[in-house]
Structures are given as structure tokens and as C-alpha cells.
Amino acid sequence: MTASSSPPLRVEDAEKVYPGVRALAGVDFEVDPGEVHALLGENGAGKSTLMKVIAGAVTPEAGRIEVDGKEVPLGSPEAARDSGIGIVYQELSLIPSLSVGENVLMGRWPTTRGGLIDWSRLFPEARRHLERVGLDTEPRQVVRALGMAERQQVEIAKALSTDTRVLLLDEPTSALSDREAKRLFQIIEGLKDSGVAIVYVSHRLTEVLEIADRITVLRDGVRVGTLSAEGVTEAQLAQMMIGRETSGSPEEVARRQQRPGGEDEYVLRARSVARLPRLKPTDLELQAGEIVAVFGLVGAGRTRLARTLFGLEPATDGSLELFGEETRIDSPADAVALGLGYVGEDRSAGLVPRMSVANNITLGSLDEITRGPILDFALEQQVAERYVEDLDIRTPSLDHLVETLSGGNQQKVMLARWTCSQAKVLILDDPTRGIDIGAKEEVFRLVRRLADEGIAILYITSEIKEARELADRLLVMSDGRIIKEFEAGTSEEEVMAAAGGVRG
């Protein structure tokens, strides 16, 4: 290793603002030659944004990136690639219908003098790149025939094929089994030895401690610290990721104590509801006015559970009881008719962006604003206005397109839709994702208020802090099933430990 003065990658003062959120607030970041440097943080901490800034996929408002001391133009994926930065995103970007070799050399296929693709050079060259990541798959094979782990190796080979000095890996194990993850770690070790610097983004503590040389922790767009992986404990890291302990306001504690404990007023009872293979048979009970949080890491099956209950991916098995009656939910239309509401982690999936605020609010209760066959616009305005006021949705007018609202207000429009439709059970899947702290607090208050009004709330989240702050009960999911139930007030470390499982 030559003792060069400039590191393979240096990021200075990166700043990125999204509407309503400061995703990166002046982050410095540096990677040494041949090291695995982990970027750790909760969802929304800014890890992915930083990655995208480095890879040129996102243009930061300010900042400077250097590779080997040379400045890289910001916001250009081509420039980033040409300066030796390679990235493997969480969602793989291979084209399944093309061969492995074509994918590895995507867009840079060797050609004959006549301008045709030179297959006799393409496949051997691709094979060389594949060997670097220890994959002996035939380059002529179609990508579709490969498993997830192999596809990822192809993706890494592709990222390395452009003379890459720094390799960025975004949550690379999220779709892998434990054994495949182990294999990936071996590959990473091998690359490290060949002098490639690796940035490893993850929120899994165990895995980060296993693979990383140094760790940088981000929280709310700010670098909390960079430390050597040597001698650090998971608890320390968890503390850094989560920040200061919050115990909840006095009113909050009082509210929880007031809640009738043993009353048997179940509004929803699911018995071994399953959608194999990702959601394994699961029991779930919800009481009126109760907030139940479901916590789990990425891939634990949280979203699957939510989507199954709401009929977006109908259950293949099990039985469901709503308000004491046996029923079935095979579509969202069934769910809405039975008094369920759903707010997904992706706001853009639930809202019609180019419809007005009022139209979006009434979309779940069109029957109520219809007189005979005709929509009653006056009534619609009235109803919408009531909920805009009630939920304090900040919009210039009812007729403004919902896409012009801030993230927090869009999320309130979604909540308004379901209060408007008189939903009695609300399934909220990571509703505060990507909205700023102030708006989050507001959403929390609303969720509590809706619960106080007797609505049962299933609150799905990947942020343990949220789960503890809000919930009366806390369910932990892992590997497609609910593995543990905690009372409100259990410590974060205890919950985190349960969710992380024991990696074999």
C-alpha cells in the first residue's frame, strides 16, 4: 500500500435539502485505501442520500467530492463512474432478459470494426470481471436464471468493470440469506485485499461490526461520529443511531395508564393469517382505541403484514374477524367497505398527485358525497374543509393540487381520507418516513388523537424510537412472523436485540 496523502474518497460538507427535510446537513466523510467503511443510521438518517450524492445520482446543494485528490463534478453519474466510483444499489439494476456478460459490460460492449457487437471479446472480458467476485457462472447465461445472491455478484462485477477505486454497497444483504451474506463478506474481504475501498451502507449492527474497519454514524442528516470498529459494542452504536433517550411527556404516560387494560373489545382478530412465503402464519389482535406498533428491520415482513391485512396482497391462509364477525378481505375495496384504512410508507402510492386536496380527501368516501348518481360538489367542499381544519392541513386552498403540499401535509391528507371514510381500524405503514421532525410530531399527535377517538391503530415502523413513543403494545417481526410482544416502556436495546435476531 503506497502512503499517498489523498484518500481514495473524500466528501466535504455535503448538503442536500428535500422539500421539508434536510437530508444532509454538511456531512464530511472520508474513506482510506483498502478499508471497509460502514455508513450506519436509521431509515431517513441520510445514508442513501449520501450514497447517491457520491455516485452522482443526486445533486447536492453544496459540497465537494474528491477521488484520489481530484475533484469530481457533482450530480453526474458518468463523471462519478469515470473517476472510479462504482455503486450497487439496493434494488438491482440488471436487465433480466439479457445475458450475464451483456449486463456486466452494459453499454460498453466491445464492437468489431463494422460496428457489430464482438461476442468473441465480450464474453471472455465479462468472465474476467466475474472471476474477481468469485462467480464462475457462464457469461452467456441469462440473468433471469440466477438467484438473488448471484445477481448481486454480477452487479458488483459490473460496478468493478470500470476500473473502480471506490465501491459503494447500499444495504447489500437486505435480500440475502445468512449464508449468502457470509459469502458476500468473503467477496468484500477479497476486494479489500486487492486495494478497492468499500463504503458499506447498512442499519444492521451485527453485520456492520463483522465486516467494517471503520464506522460512520449518521442521524437526521448529521454525522454523529466516525469510529474504529475495533472494540465498539452494538449498544454503543445503537445509542449513537437513536440519540438521546426520550421517555415521553407526562400527559403521554398518563394516557397510557388510563387505557382500559383487560377489556375484551377486539375490533380486529387475525388467526394465522399468512401469505406464503414472505408472511408466515401470524396472529394479531387489535382493540378499539389501541395503538399497536409493529417493529422490525428491513425485510422482516412488516409491510407484507400491512398489505395483507388491507387486501392489497390478499391472505392465502388464515381467518379474520372484524367487530366480532368472521369476514374475508380480498381487495382494498373490501377493506374500505369494512371500515379499514391504510396509509403506506410511500405517500406517492396513496395520493393522486394531480388531484386537488379536497378530491384526495373524499376519494375513500365517494358514496357519501353522491346524491343519486351525481357528486354533490358543495357537500364535498364542506366535508373536505372540515377535515382540513380538523387535522390542520396547511394548504393554500382546497383546490390546490395535493402534489404541491409538503410531505407532512400530504400524510395528513391521507389520514383525513380515512377519518372522512369513518375507518375504525387504521393501518399505518411508516407514515413519517421522509418527513421532517416537526411534521412527525404533528403526525404522532394526530395518531394519538385518533386512537383516543376509539380508532384501533396498527403502526408499522422501522424506527424503534417511534414505536416506543407511540405504542401501547409493541410487536416485533422478524423473518415474516411476529416473534415477540413487549409492553409499552420496554427499553430500546431490548427491542432492538429481539428484532435483530441472532445472526447465525
Next chain:
Amino acid sequence: MVRTRKTVAKTVTLAGGRGGALVILFALVVAFSIATPDFLTGANLVNILRQYAVLMILAVGQTLVIVSRGIDLSVASTAALSGCVMGVSFAHWGWPEPIALLFGLAAGFAVGAFNGFVITKWSVPDFIATLGTLVAVRGIALLVTGGLPVPDYERAVEGRNLPELVSTLGVDSILGIPLIACVALVCVLIGGLILSRTKLGRSAYAIGGNTEAARMSGIKVGRSKMWIYIISGLLAAVGGFMLTGRQASANALMGEDLELQSIAAVVIGGTNLFGGEGKISGTVIGVLIIGVLANGLLILGVAEFWQRVVNGLIIVVVVALDQWRRRAARAASA
């Protein structure tokens, strides 16, 4: 800074879409009026109304379909089939007039329902499904008519021609206004009412704007699409009756190209080809632009072959302008 951006966004928005179409229509009318004294006459304007009433009827159905992010290539074929089965059952088979008319409507309903079924139940893309019916339905019309015009005097029941209602509405005028234009107006009003003031219309916007969101809010996406295609089929049937009445005869190949013209009219009228946005009033303007342009060029003596070239290019130019407008509006508001 922010204010100027907003002004830019506003101006750009006004310059395109429905507003832009209205400006184009106005400019065309002025230009043709200056170019030739024969354009802006009562007789010629009535002529335009008469000639483009059928397109108007088909375009209303097409608007509903496109707003819900679909496309119906089969409208012209369906119009031909409906006109043919109505004519054949009345003139050749001697069915009573109301039954023959209902039979024609039923044909339109059936094609629409088939389109909807194939699209929602078998997940065939809208474009492919209706491309299939575009071809197949013409085939059925040819089978029904034996490839001959209807009524065919050798096969017709004695004294039978076309239903009274169809010939009256297709040909006659009241106070100088062709009845066929009145039928088109009624279709426009009904279509406008459905799109803007019914649950189905609202669902169409939601499905076109974000299908997943529509589904999540409890809208029955499949059923809604099914009804939208059925309405398009029924309007096509009415259009087929009017076409038959106007030319006092039906044949299996009538109305060719109307499907493309109807799509062009809808898009020229500011409806987003990818769904979620659009109004019937825009479509009316779109149809008038196509009508005025073809009529004006004809009066000016531009050969019909050239008219095709111009018609085709207009579609491309208008959509390109619209895309540019959307990009500019997005850039200005971001």
C-alpha cells in the same frame, strides 16, 4: 424570485392544454376566414358540424377511456358494426325498429364489455386488447353484411330501408341546425356529466392519475374500467347510427381512421395521453380543430393527400408542445 417562477409556471400552463387548443382553433378560424371568403359562411359552418358530429360522439367516449389511462382503438370498428347490425336486422330481417336499434346498441355494449373483460381479467394491455377488437369487429361486420352495403335491395324485406329515427337524425335539420349535431351535443353533455360529476368519472381521474392510489382508496378499479369501456362502446354505437343515417346506408368498412382521429382530438384538446387529466370541453375544441383544419384546407384546394400529412403532423406537434409545457411547468414549480 419565487413570484417570477410562479408567473412563468402560470403562463406556460395557460399556453398549453385546453387553453392552447382554444388559441389554435381561434387562429385557424381567423386564418381561413382571411384566406378565403367561402370559409366563414353559415352553410360551411353547418357543413363542418354535420361532418364532424360522428367524430365528436366517438371522441367523447375516447376521452373517458384516456382519462382513465386506457385507449380504445376499436371505436370506429364498433361504430361500423353497430350501424350494420342495426341496418341488417331492420331492413333484411324485418325486425321492429326499436328492437333493431337496441340490437345495434347491444353490439356496442358487447364490444365494450369484451374490451373491459380482456383488459381487466386477462391483464391484456389496453392498446393490444382494443387493437385486437379493431380488427376482429370489422371482420364481424363484414360477416354480418356479406361485404355489401346495407340495406341491400335484393335482400331487404319489402318496403324496408333504414329506421325512421336514424335517417331523420342523420339528415334533417331544425332551425338550420343539423339534428346530427344536436345528437353529438347530447352525447357531449352526457359524457361531460359522467366525467365531471359522477363517482365513475371521479374514479376515472383517480385511476388515470395513480391506479395504485385509486385501488388503495377502495375504488373498484376493474369494475370502473369495465364500465368506461362499455360507455365508449355504447357511444360508438350511437356514432355508428348517425354515420349510417348521414350517408343513408351502412357498410362494414365505414368510419375507417375515426379511431385515430378521435384519439388525436382528445389529445389536442389537452387531455393527458397517460391519464388523470382532461376534460370533455377540451375534446370538443380538439374535434373542432380537426374539422376546421380539414374543411379549410379542402376549400383552399389543398389536395386530400396533403391533408393527411398535415393531420398527422398536427398530432405530433400538439403532443410535443404539451410535453414541453409539462416539463417547463414542472421545472418552474420545482
